[in-house]
Amino acid sequence: MSELSPQTPLSPLRQTLLMLLADGQFHSGEQLGEQLAVSRAAVSKHIQALKNLGLEVYSVSGKGYKLAVPLQLLDQHRLSRELAPNRVELVPVIGSTNEYWLASLAKLNNGDICVAECQTAGRGRRGRPWISPFGGQLIMSMYWRLEQGMAAAMGLSLVVGIAAVEALEAQGFTGVELKWPNDLYLNGRKLAGILVEMTSTAGGPCQLVIGMGLNLLLPQSEQVRIDQPWADLTELGAVNDRNGLVVALSQQLQRSLELFEQEGIAAFSEQWNRLDYFNGKPVRVLMGEQEIHGIARGIDSQGALLLELENGKIKRFLGGEVSLRGDQSSPSTERPAPSSR
Numbered sequence: 097m098s099e100l101s102p103q104t105p106l107s108p109l110r111q112t113l114l115m116l117l118a119d120g121q122f123h124s125g126e127q128l129g130e131q132l133a134v135s136r137a138a139v140s141k142h143i144q145a146l147k148n149l150g151l152e153v154y155s156v157s158g159k160g161y162k163l164a165v166p167l168q169l170l171d172q173h174r175l176s177r178e179l180a181p182n183r184v185e186l187v188p189v190i191g192s193t194n195e196y197w198l199a200s201l202a203k204l205n206n207g208d209i210c211v212a213e214c215q216t217a218g219r220g221r222r223g224r225p226w227i228s229p230f231g232g233q234l235i236m237s238m239y240w241r242l243e244q245g246m247a248a249a250m251g252l253s254l255v256v257g258i259a260a261v262e263a264l265e266a267q268g269f270t271g272v273e274l275k276w277p278n279d280l281y282l283n284g285r286k287l288a289g290i291l292v293e294m295t296s297t298a299g300g301p302c303q304l305v306i307g308m309g310l311n312l313l314l315p316q317s318e319q320v321r322i323d324q325p326w327a328d329l330t331e332l333g334a335v336n337d338r339n340g341l342v343v344a345l346s347q348q349l350q351r352s353l354e355l356f357e358q359e360g361i362a363a364f365s366e367q368w369n370r371l372d373y374f375n376g377k378p379v380r381v382l383m384g385e386q387e388i389h390g391i392a393r394g395i396d397s398q399g400a401l402l403l404e405l406e407n408g409k410i411k412r413f414l415g416g417e418v419s420l421r422g423d424q425s426s427p428s429t430e431r432p433a434p435s436s437r
Contacts, residue, residue, distance in 0.1 A: 120166030150229025251361030251399025
């Protein structure tokens with residue numbers, strides 16, 4: 097994506113080209129040129145620009161161009177209709193949906209979302225880059241305002257993860273689990289990441305932008321750029337309706353956030369411990385240069401990670417500069433979680 101700056105728009109001509117190619121069939125350069133009113137050389141240039149967005153486009157002499165897989169484009173009109181009265185803004189190519197929504201706080205209401213086909217400057221936790229090929233993910237940011245202030249946001253990223261799993265289950269995608277504090281896992285590999293960013297004034301409400309990147313189908317050309325074990329949703333079945341998935345996720349997230357406002361993270365601890373991939377497994381907790389080994393025991397009523405140490409004592413960890421990893425070096429001596437969970 098080196099040819100694109102974070103603010104590079106997708107031109108109307110390239111949007112039309114994408115719509116023509118979305119069926120996954122071959123289209124000759126001559127045919128495309130006639131439909132777009134440009135030369136074949138210009139078609140080739142625009143095809144290369146689409147490749148720079150992470151799309152896999154085959155070029156075959158005598159046949160023309162085709163996408164490696166058909167593409168379901170997001171539909172602004174459908175999303176706005178099904179999520180009304182909430183605001184839905186679709187920006188096909190964006191630097192970061194979180195950054196864009198953070199710059200739009202003054203005009204947003206609870207549940208308003210920004211969605212994109214591709215991010216050129218996506219970020220994960222602690223500023224790590226997030227690979228976002230065009231059409232290969234569900235990329236979404238939602239605005240939410242907590243009147244109780246920043247302290248009331250404790251554990252919110254966990255609630256977002258639970259809501260995402262529940263939305264996927266309702267769409268028929270079962271088997272997704274959670275990794276504390278903000279990842280969705282599938283068969284021990286990262287399926288989605290969550291990034292919650294907030295702003296507030298002393299004694300005032302807390303404004304949140306909740307970002308999510310969910311792998312749907314990653315092109316082979318982009319897979320090699322990911323430096324950790326990953327998964328995509330097609331492992332659980334075909335993703336036949338990306339727009340429907342956005343609607344389901346948005347609606348479930350709103351319901352969960354409303355419950356969170358009323359009852360806090362305590363209302364979700366049972367669901368989390370049921371979905372926790374590492375619950376009962378040996379793990380390492382990393383805090384800067386410090387590394388602590390133990391058995392993961394889910395979360396407490398405040399959303400803190402519970403770690404059972406070798407001496408049997410339970411140590412709790414909250415967010416911030418804390419990372420959780422599986423501990424492959426530990427012997428397989430896992431004990432069942434306490435019966436109270």
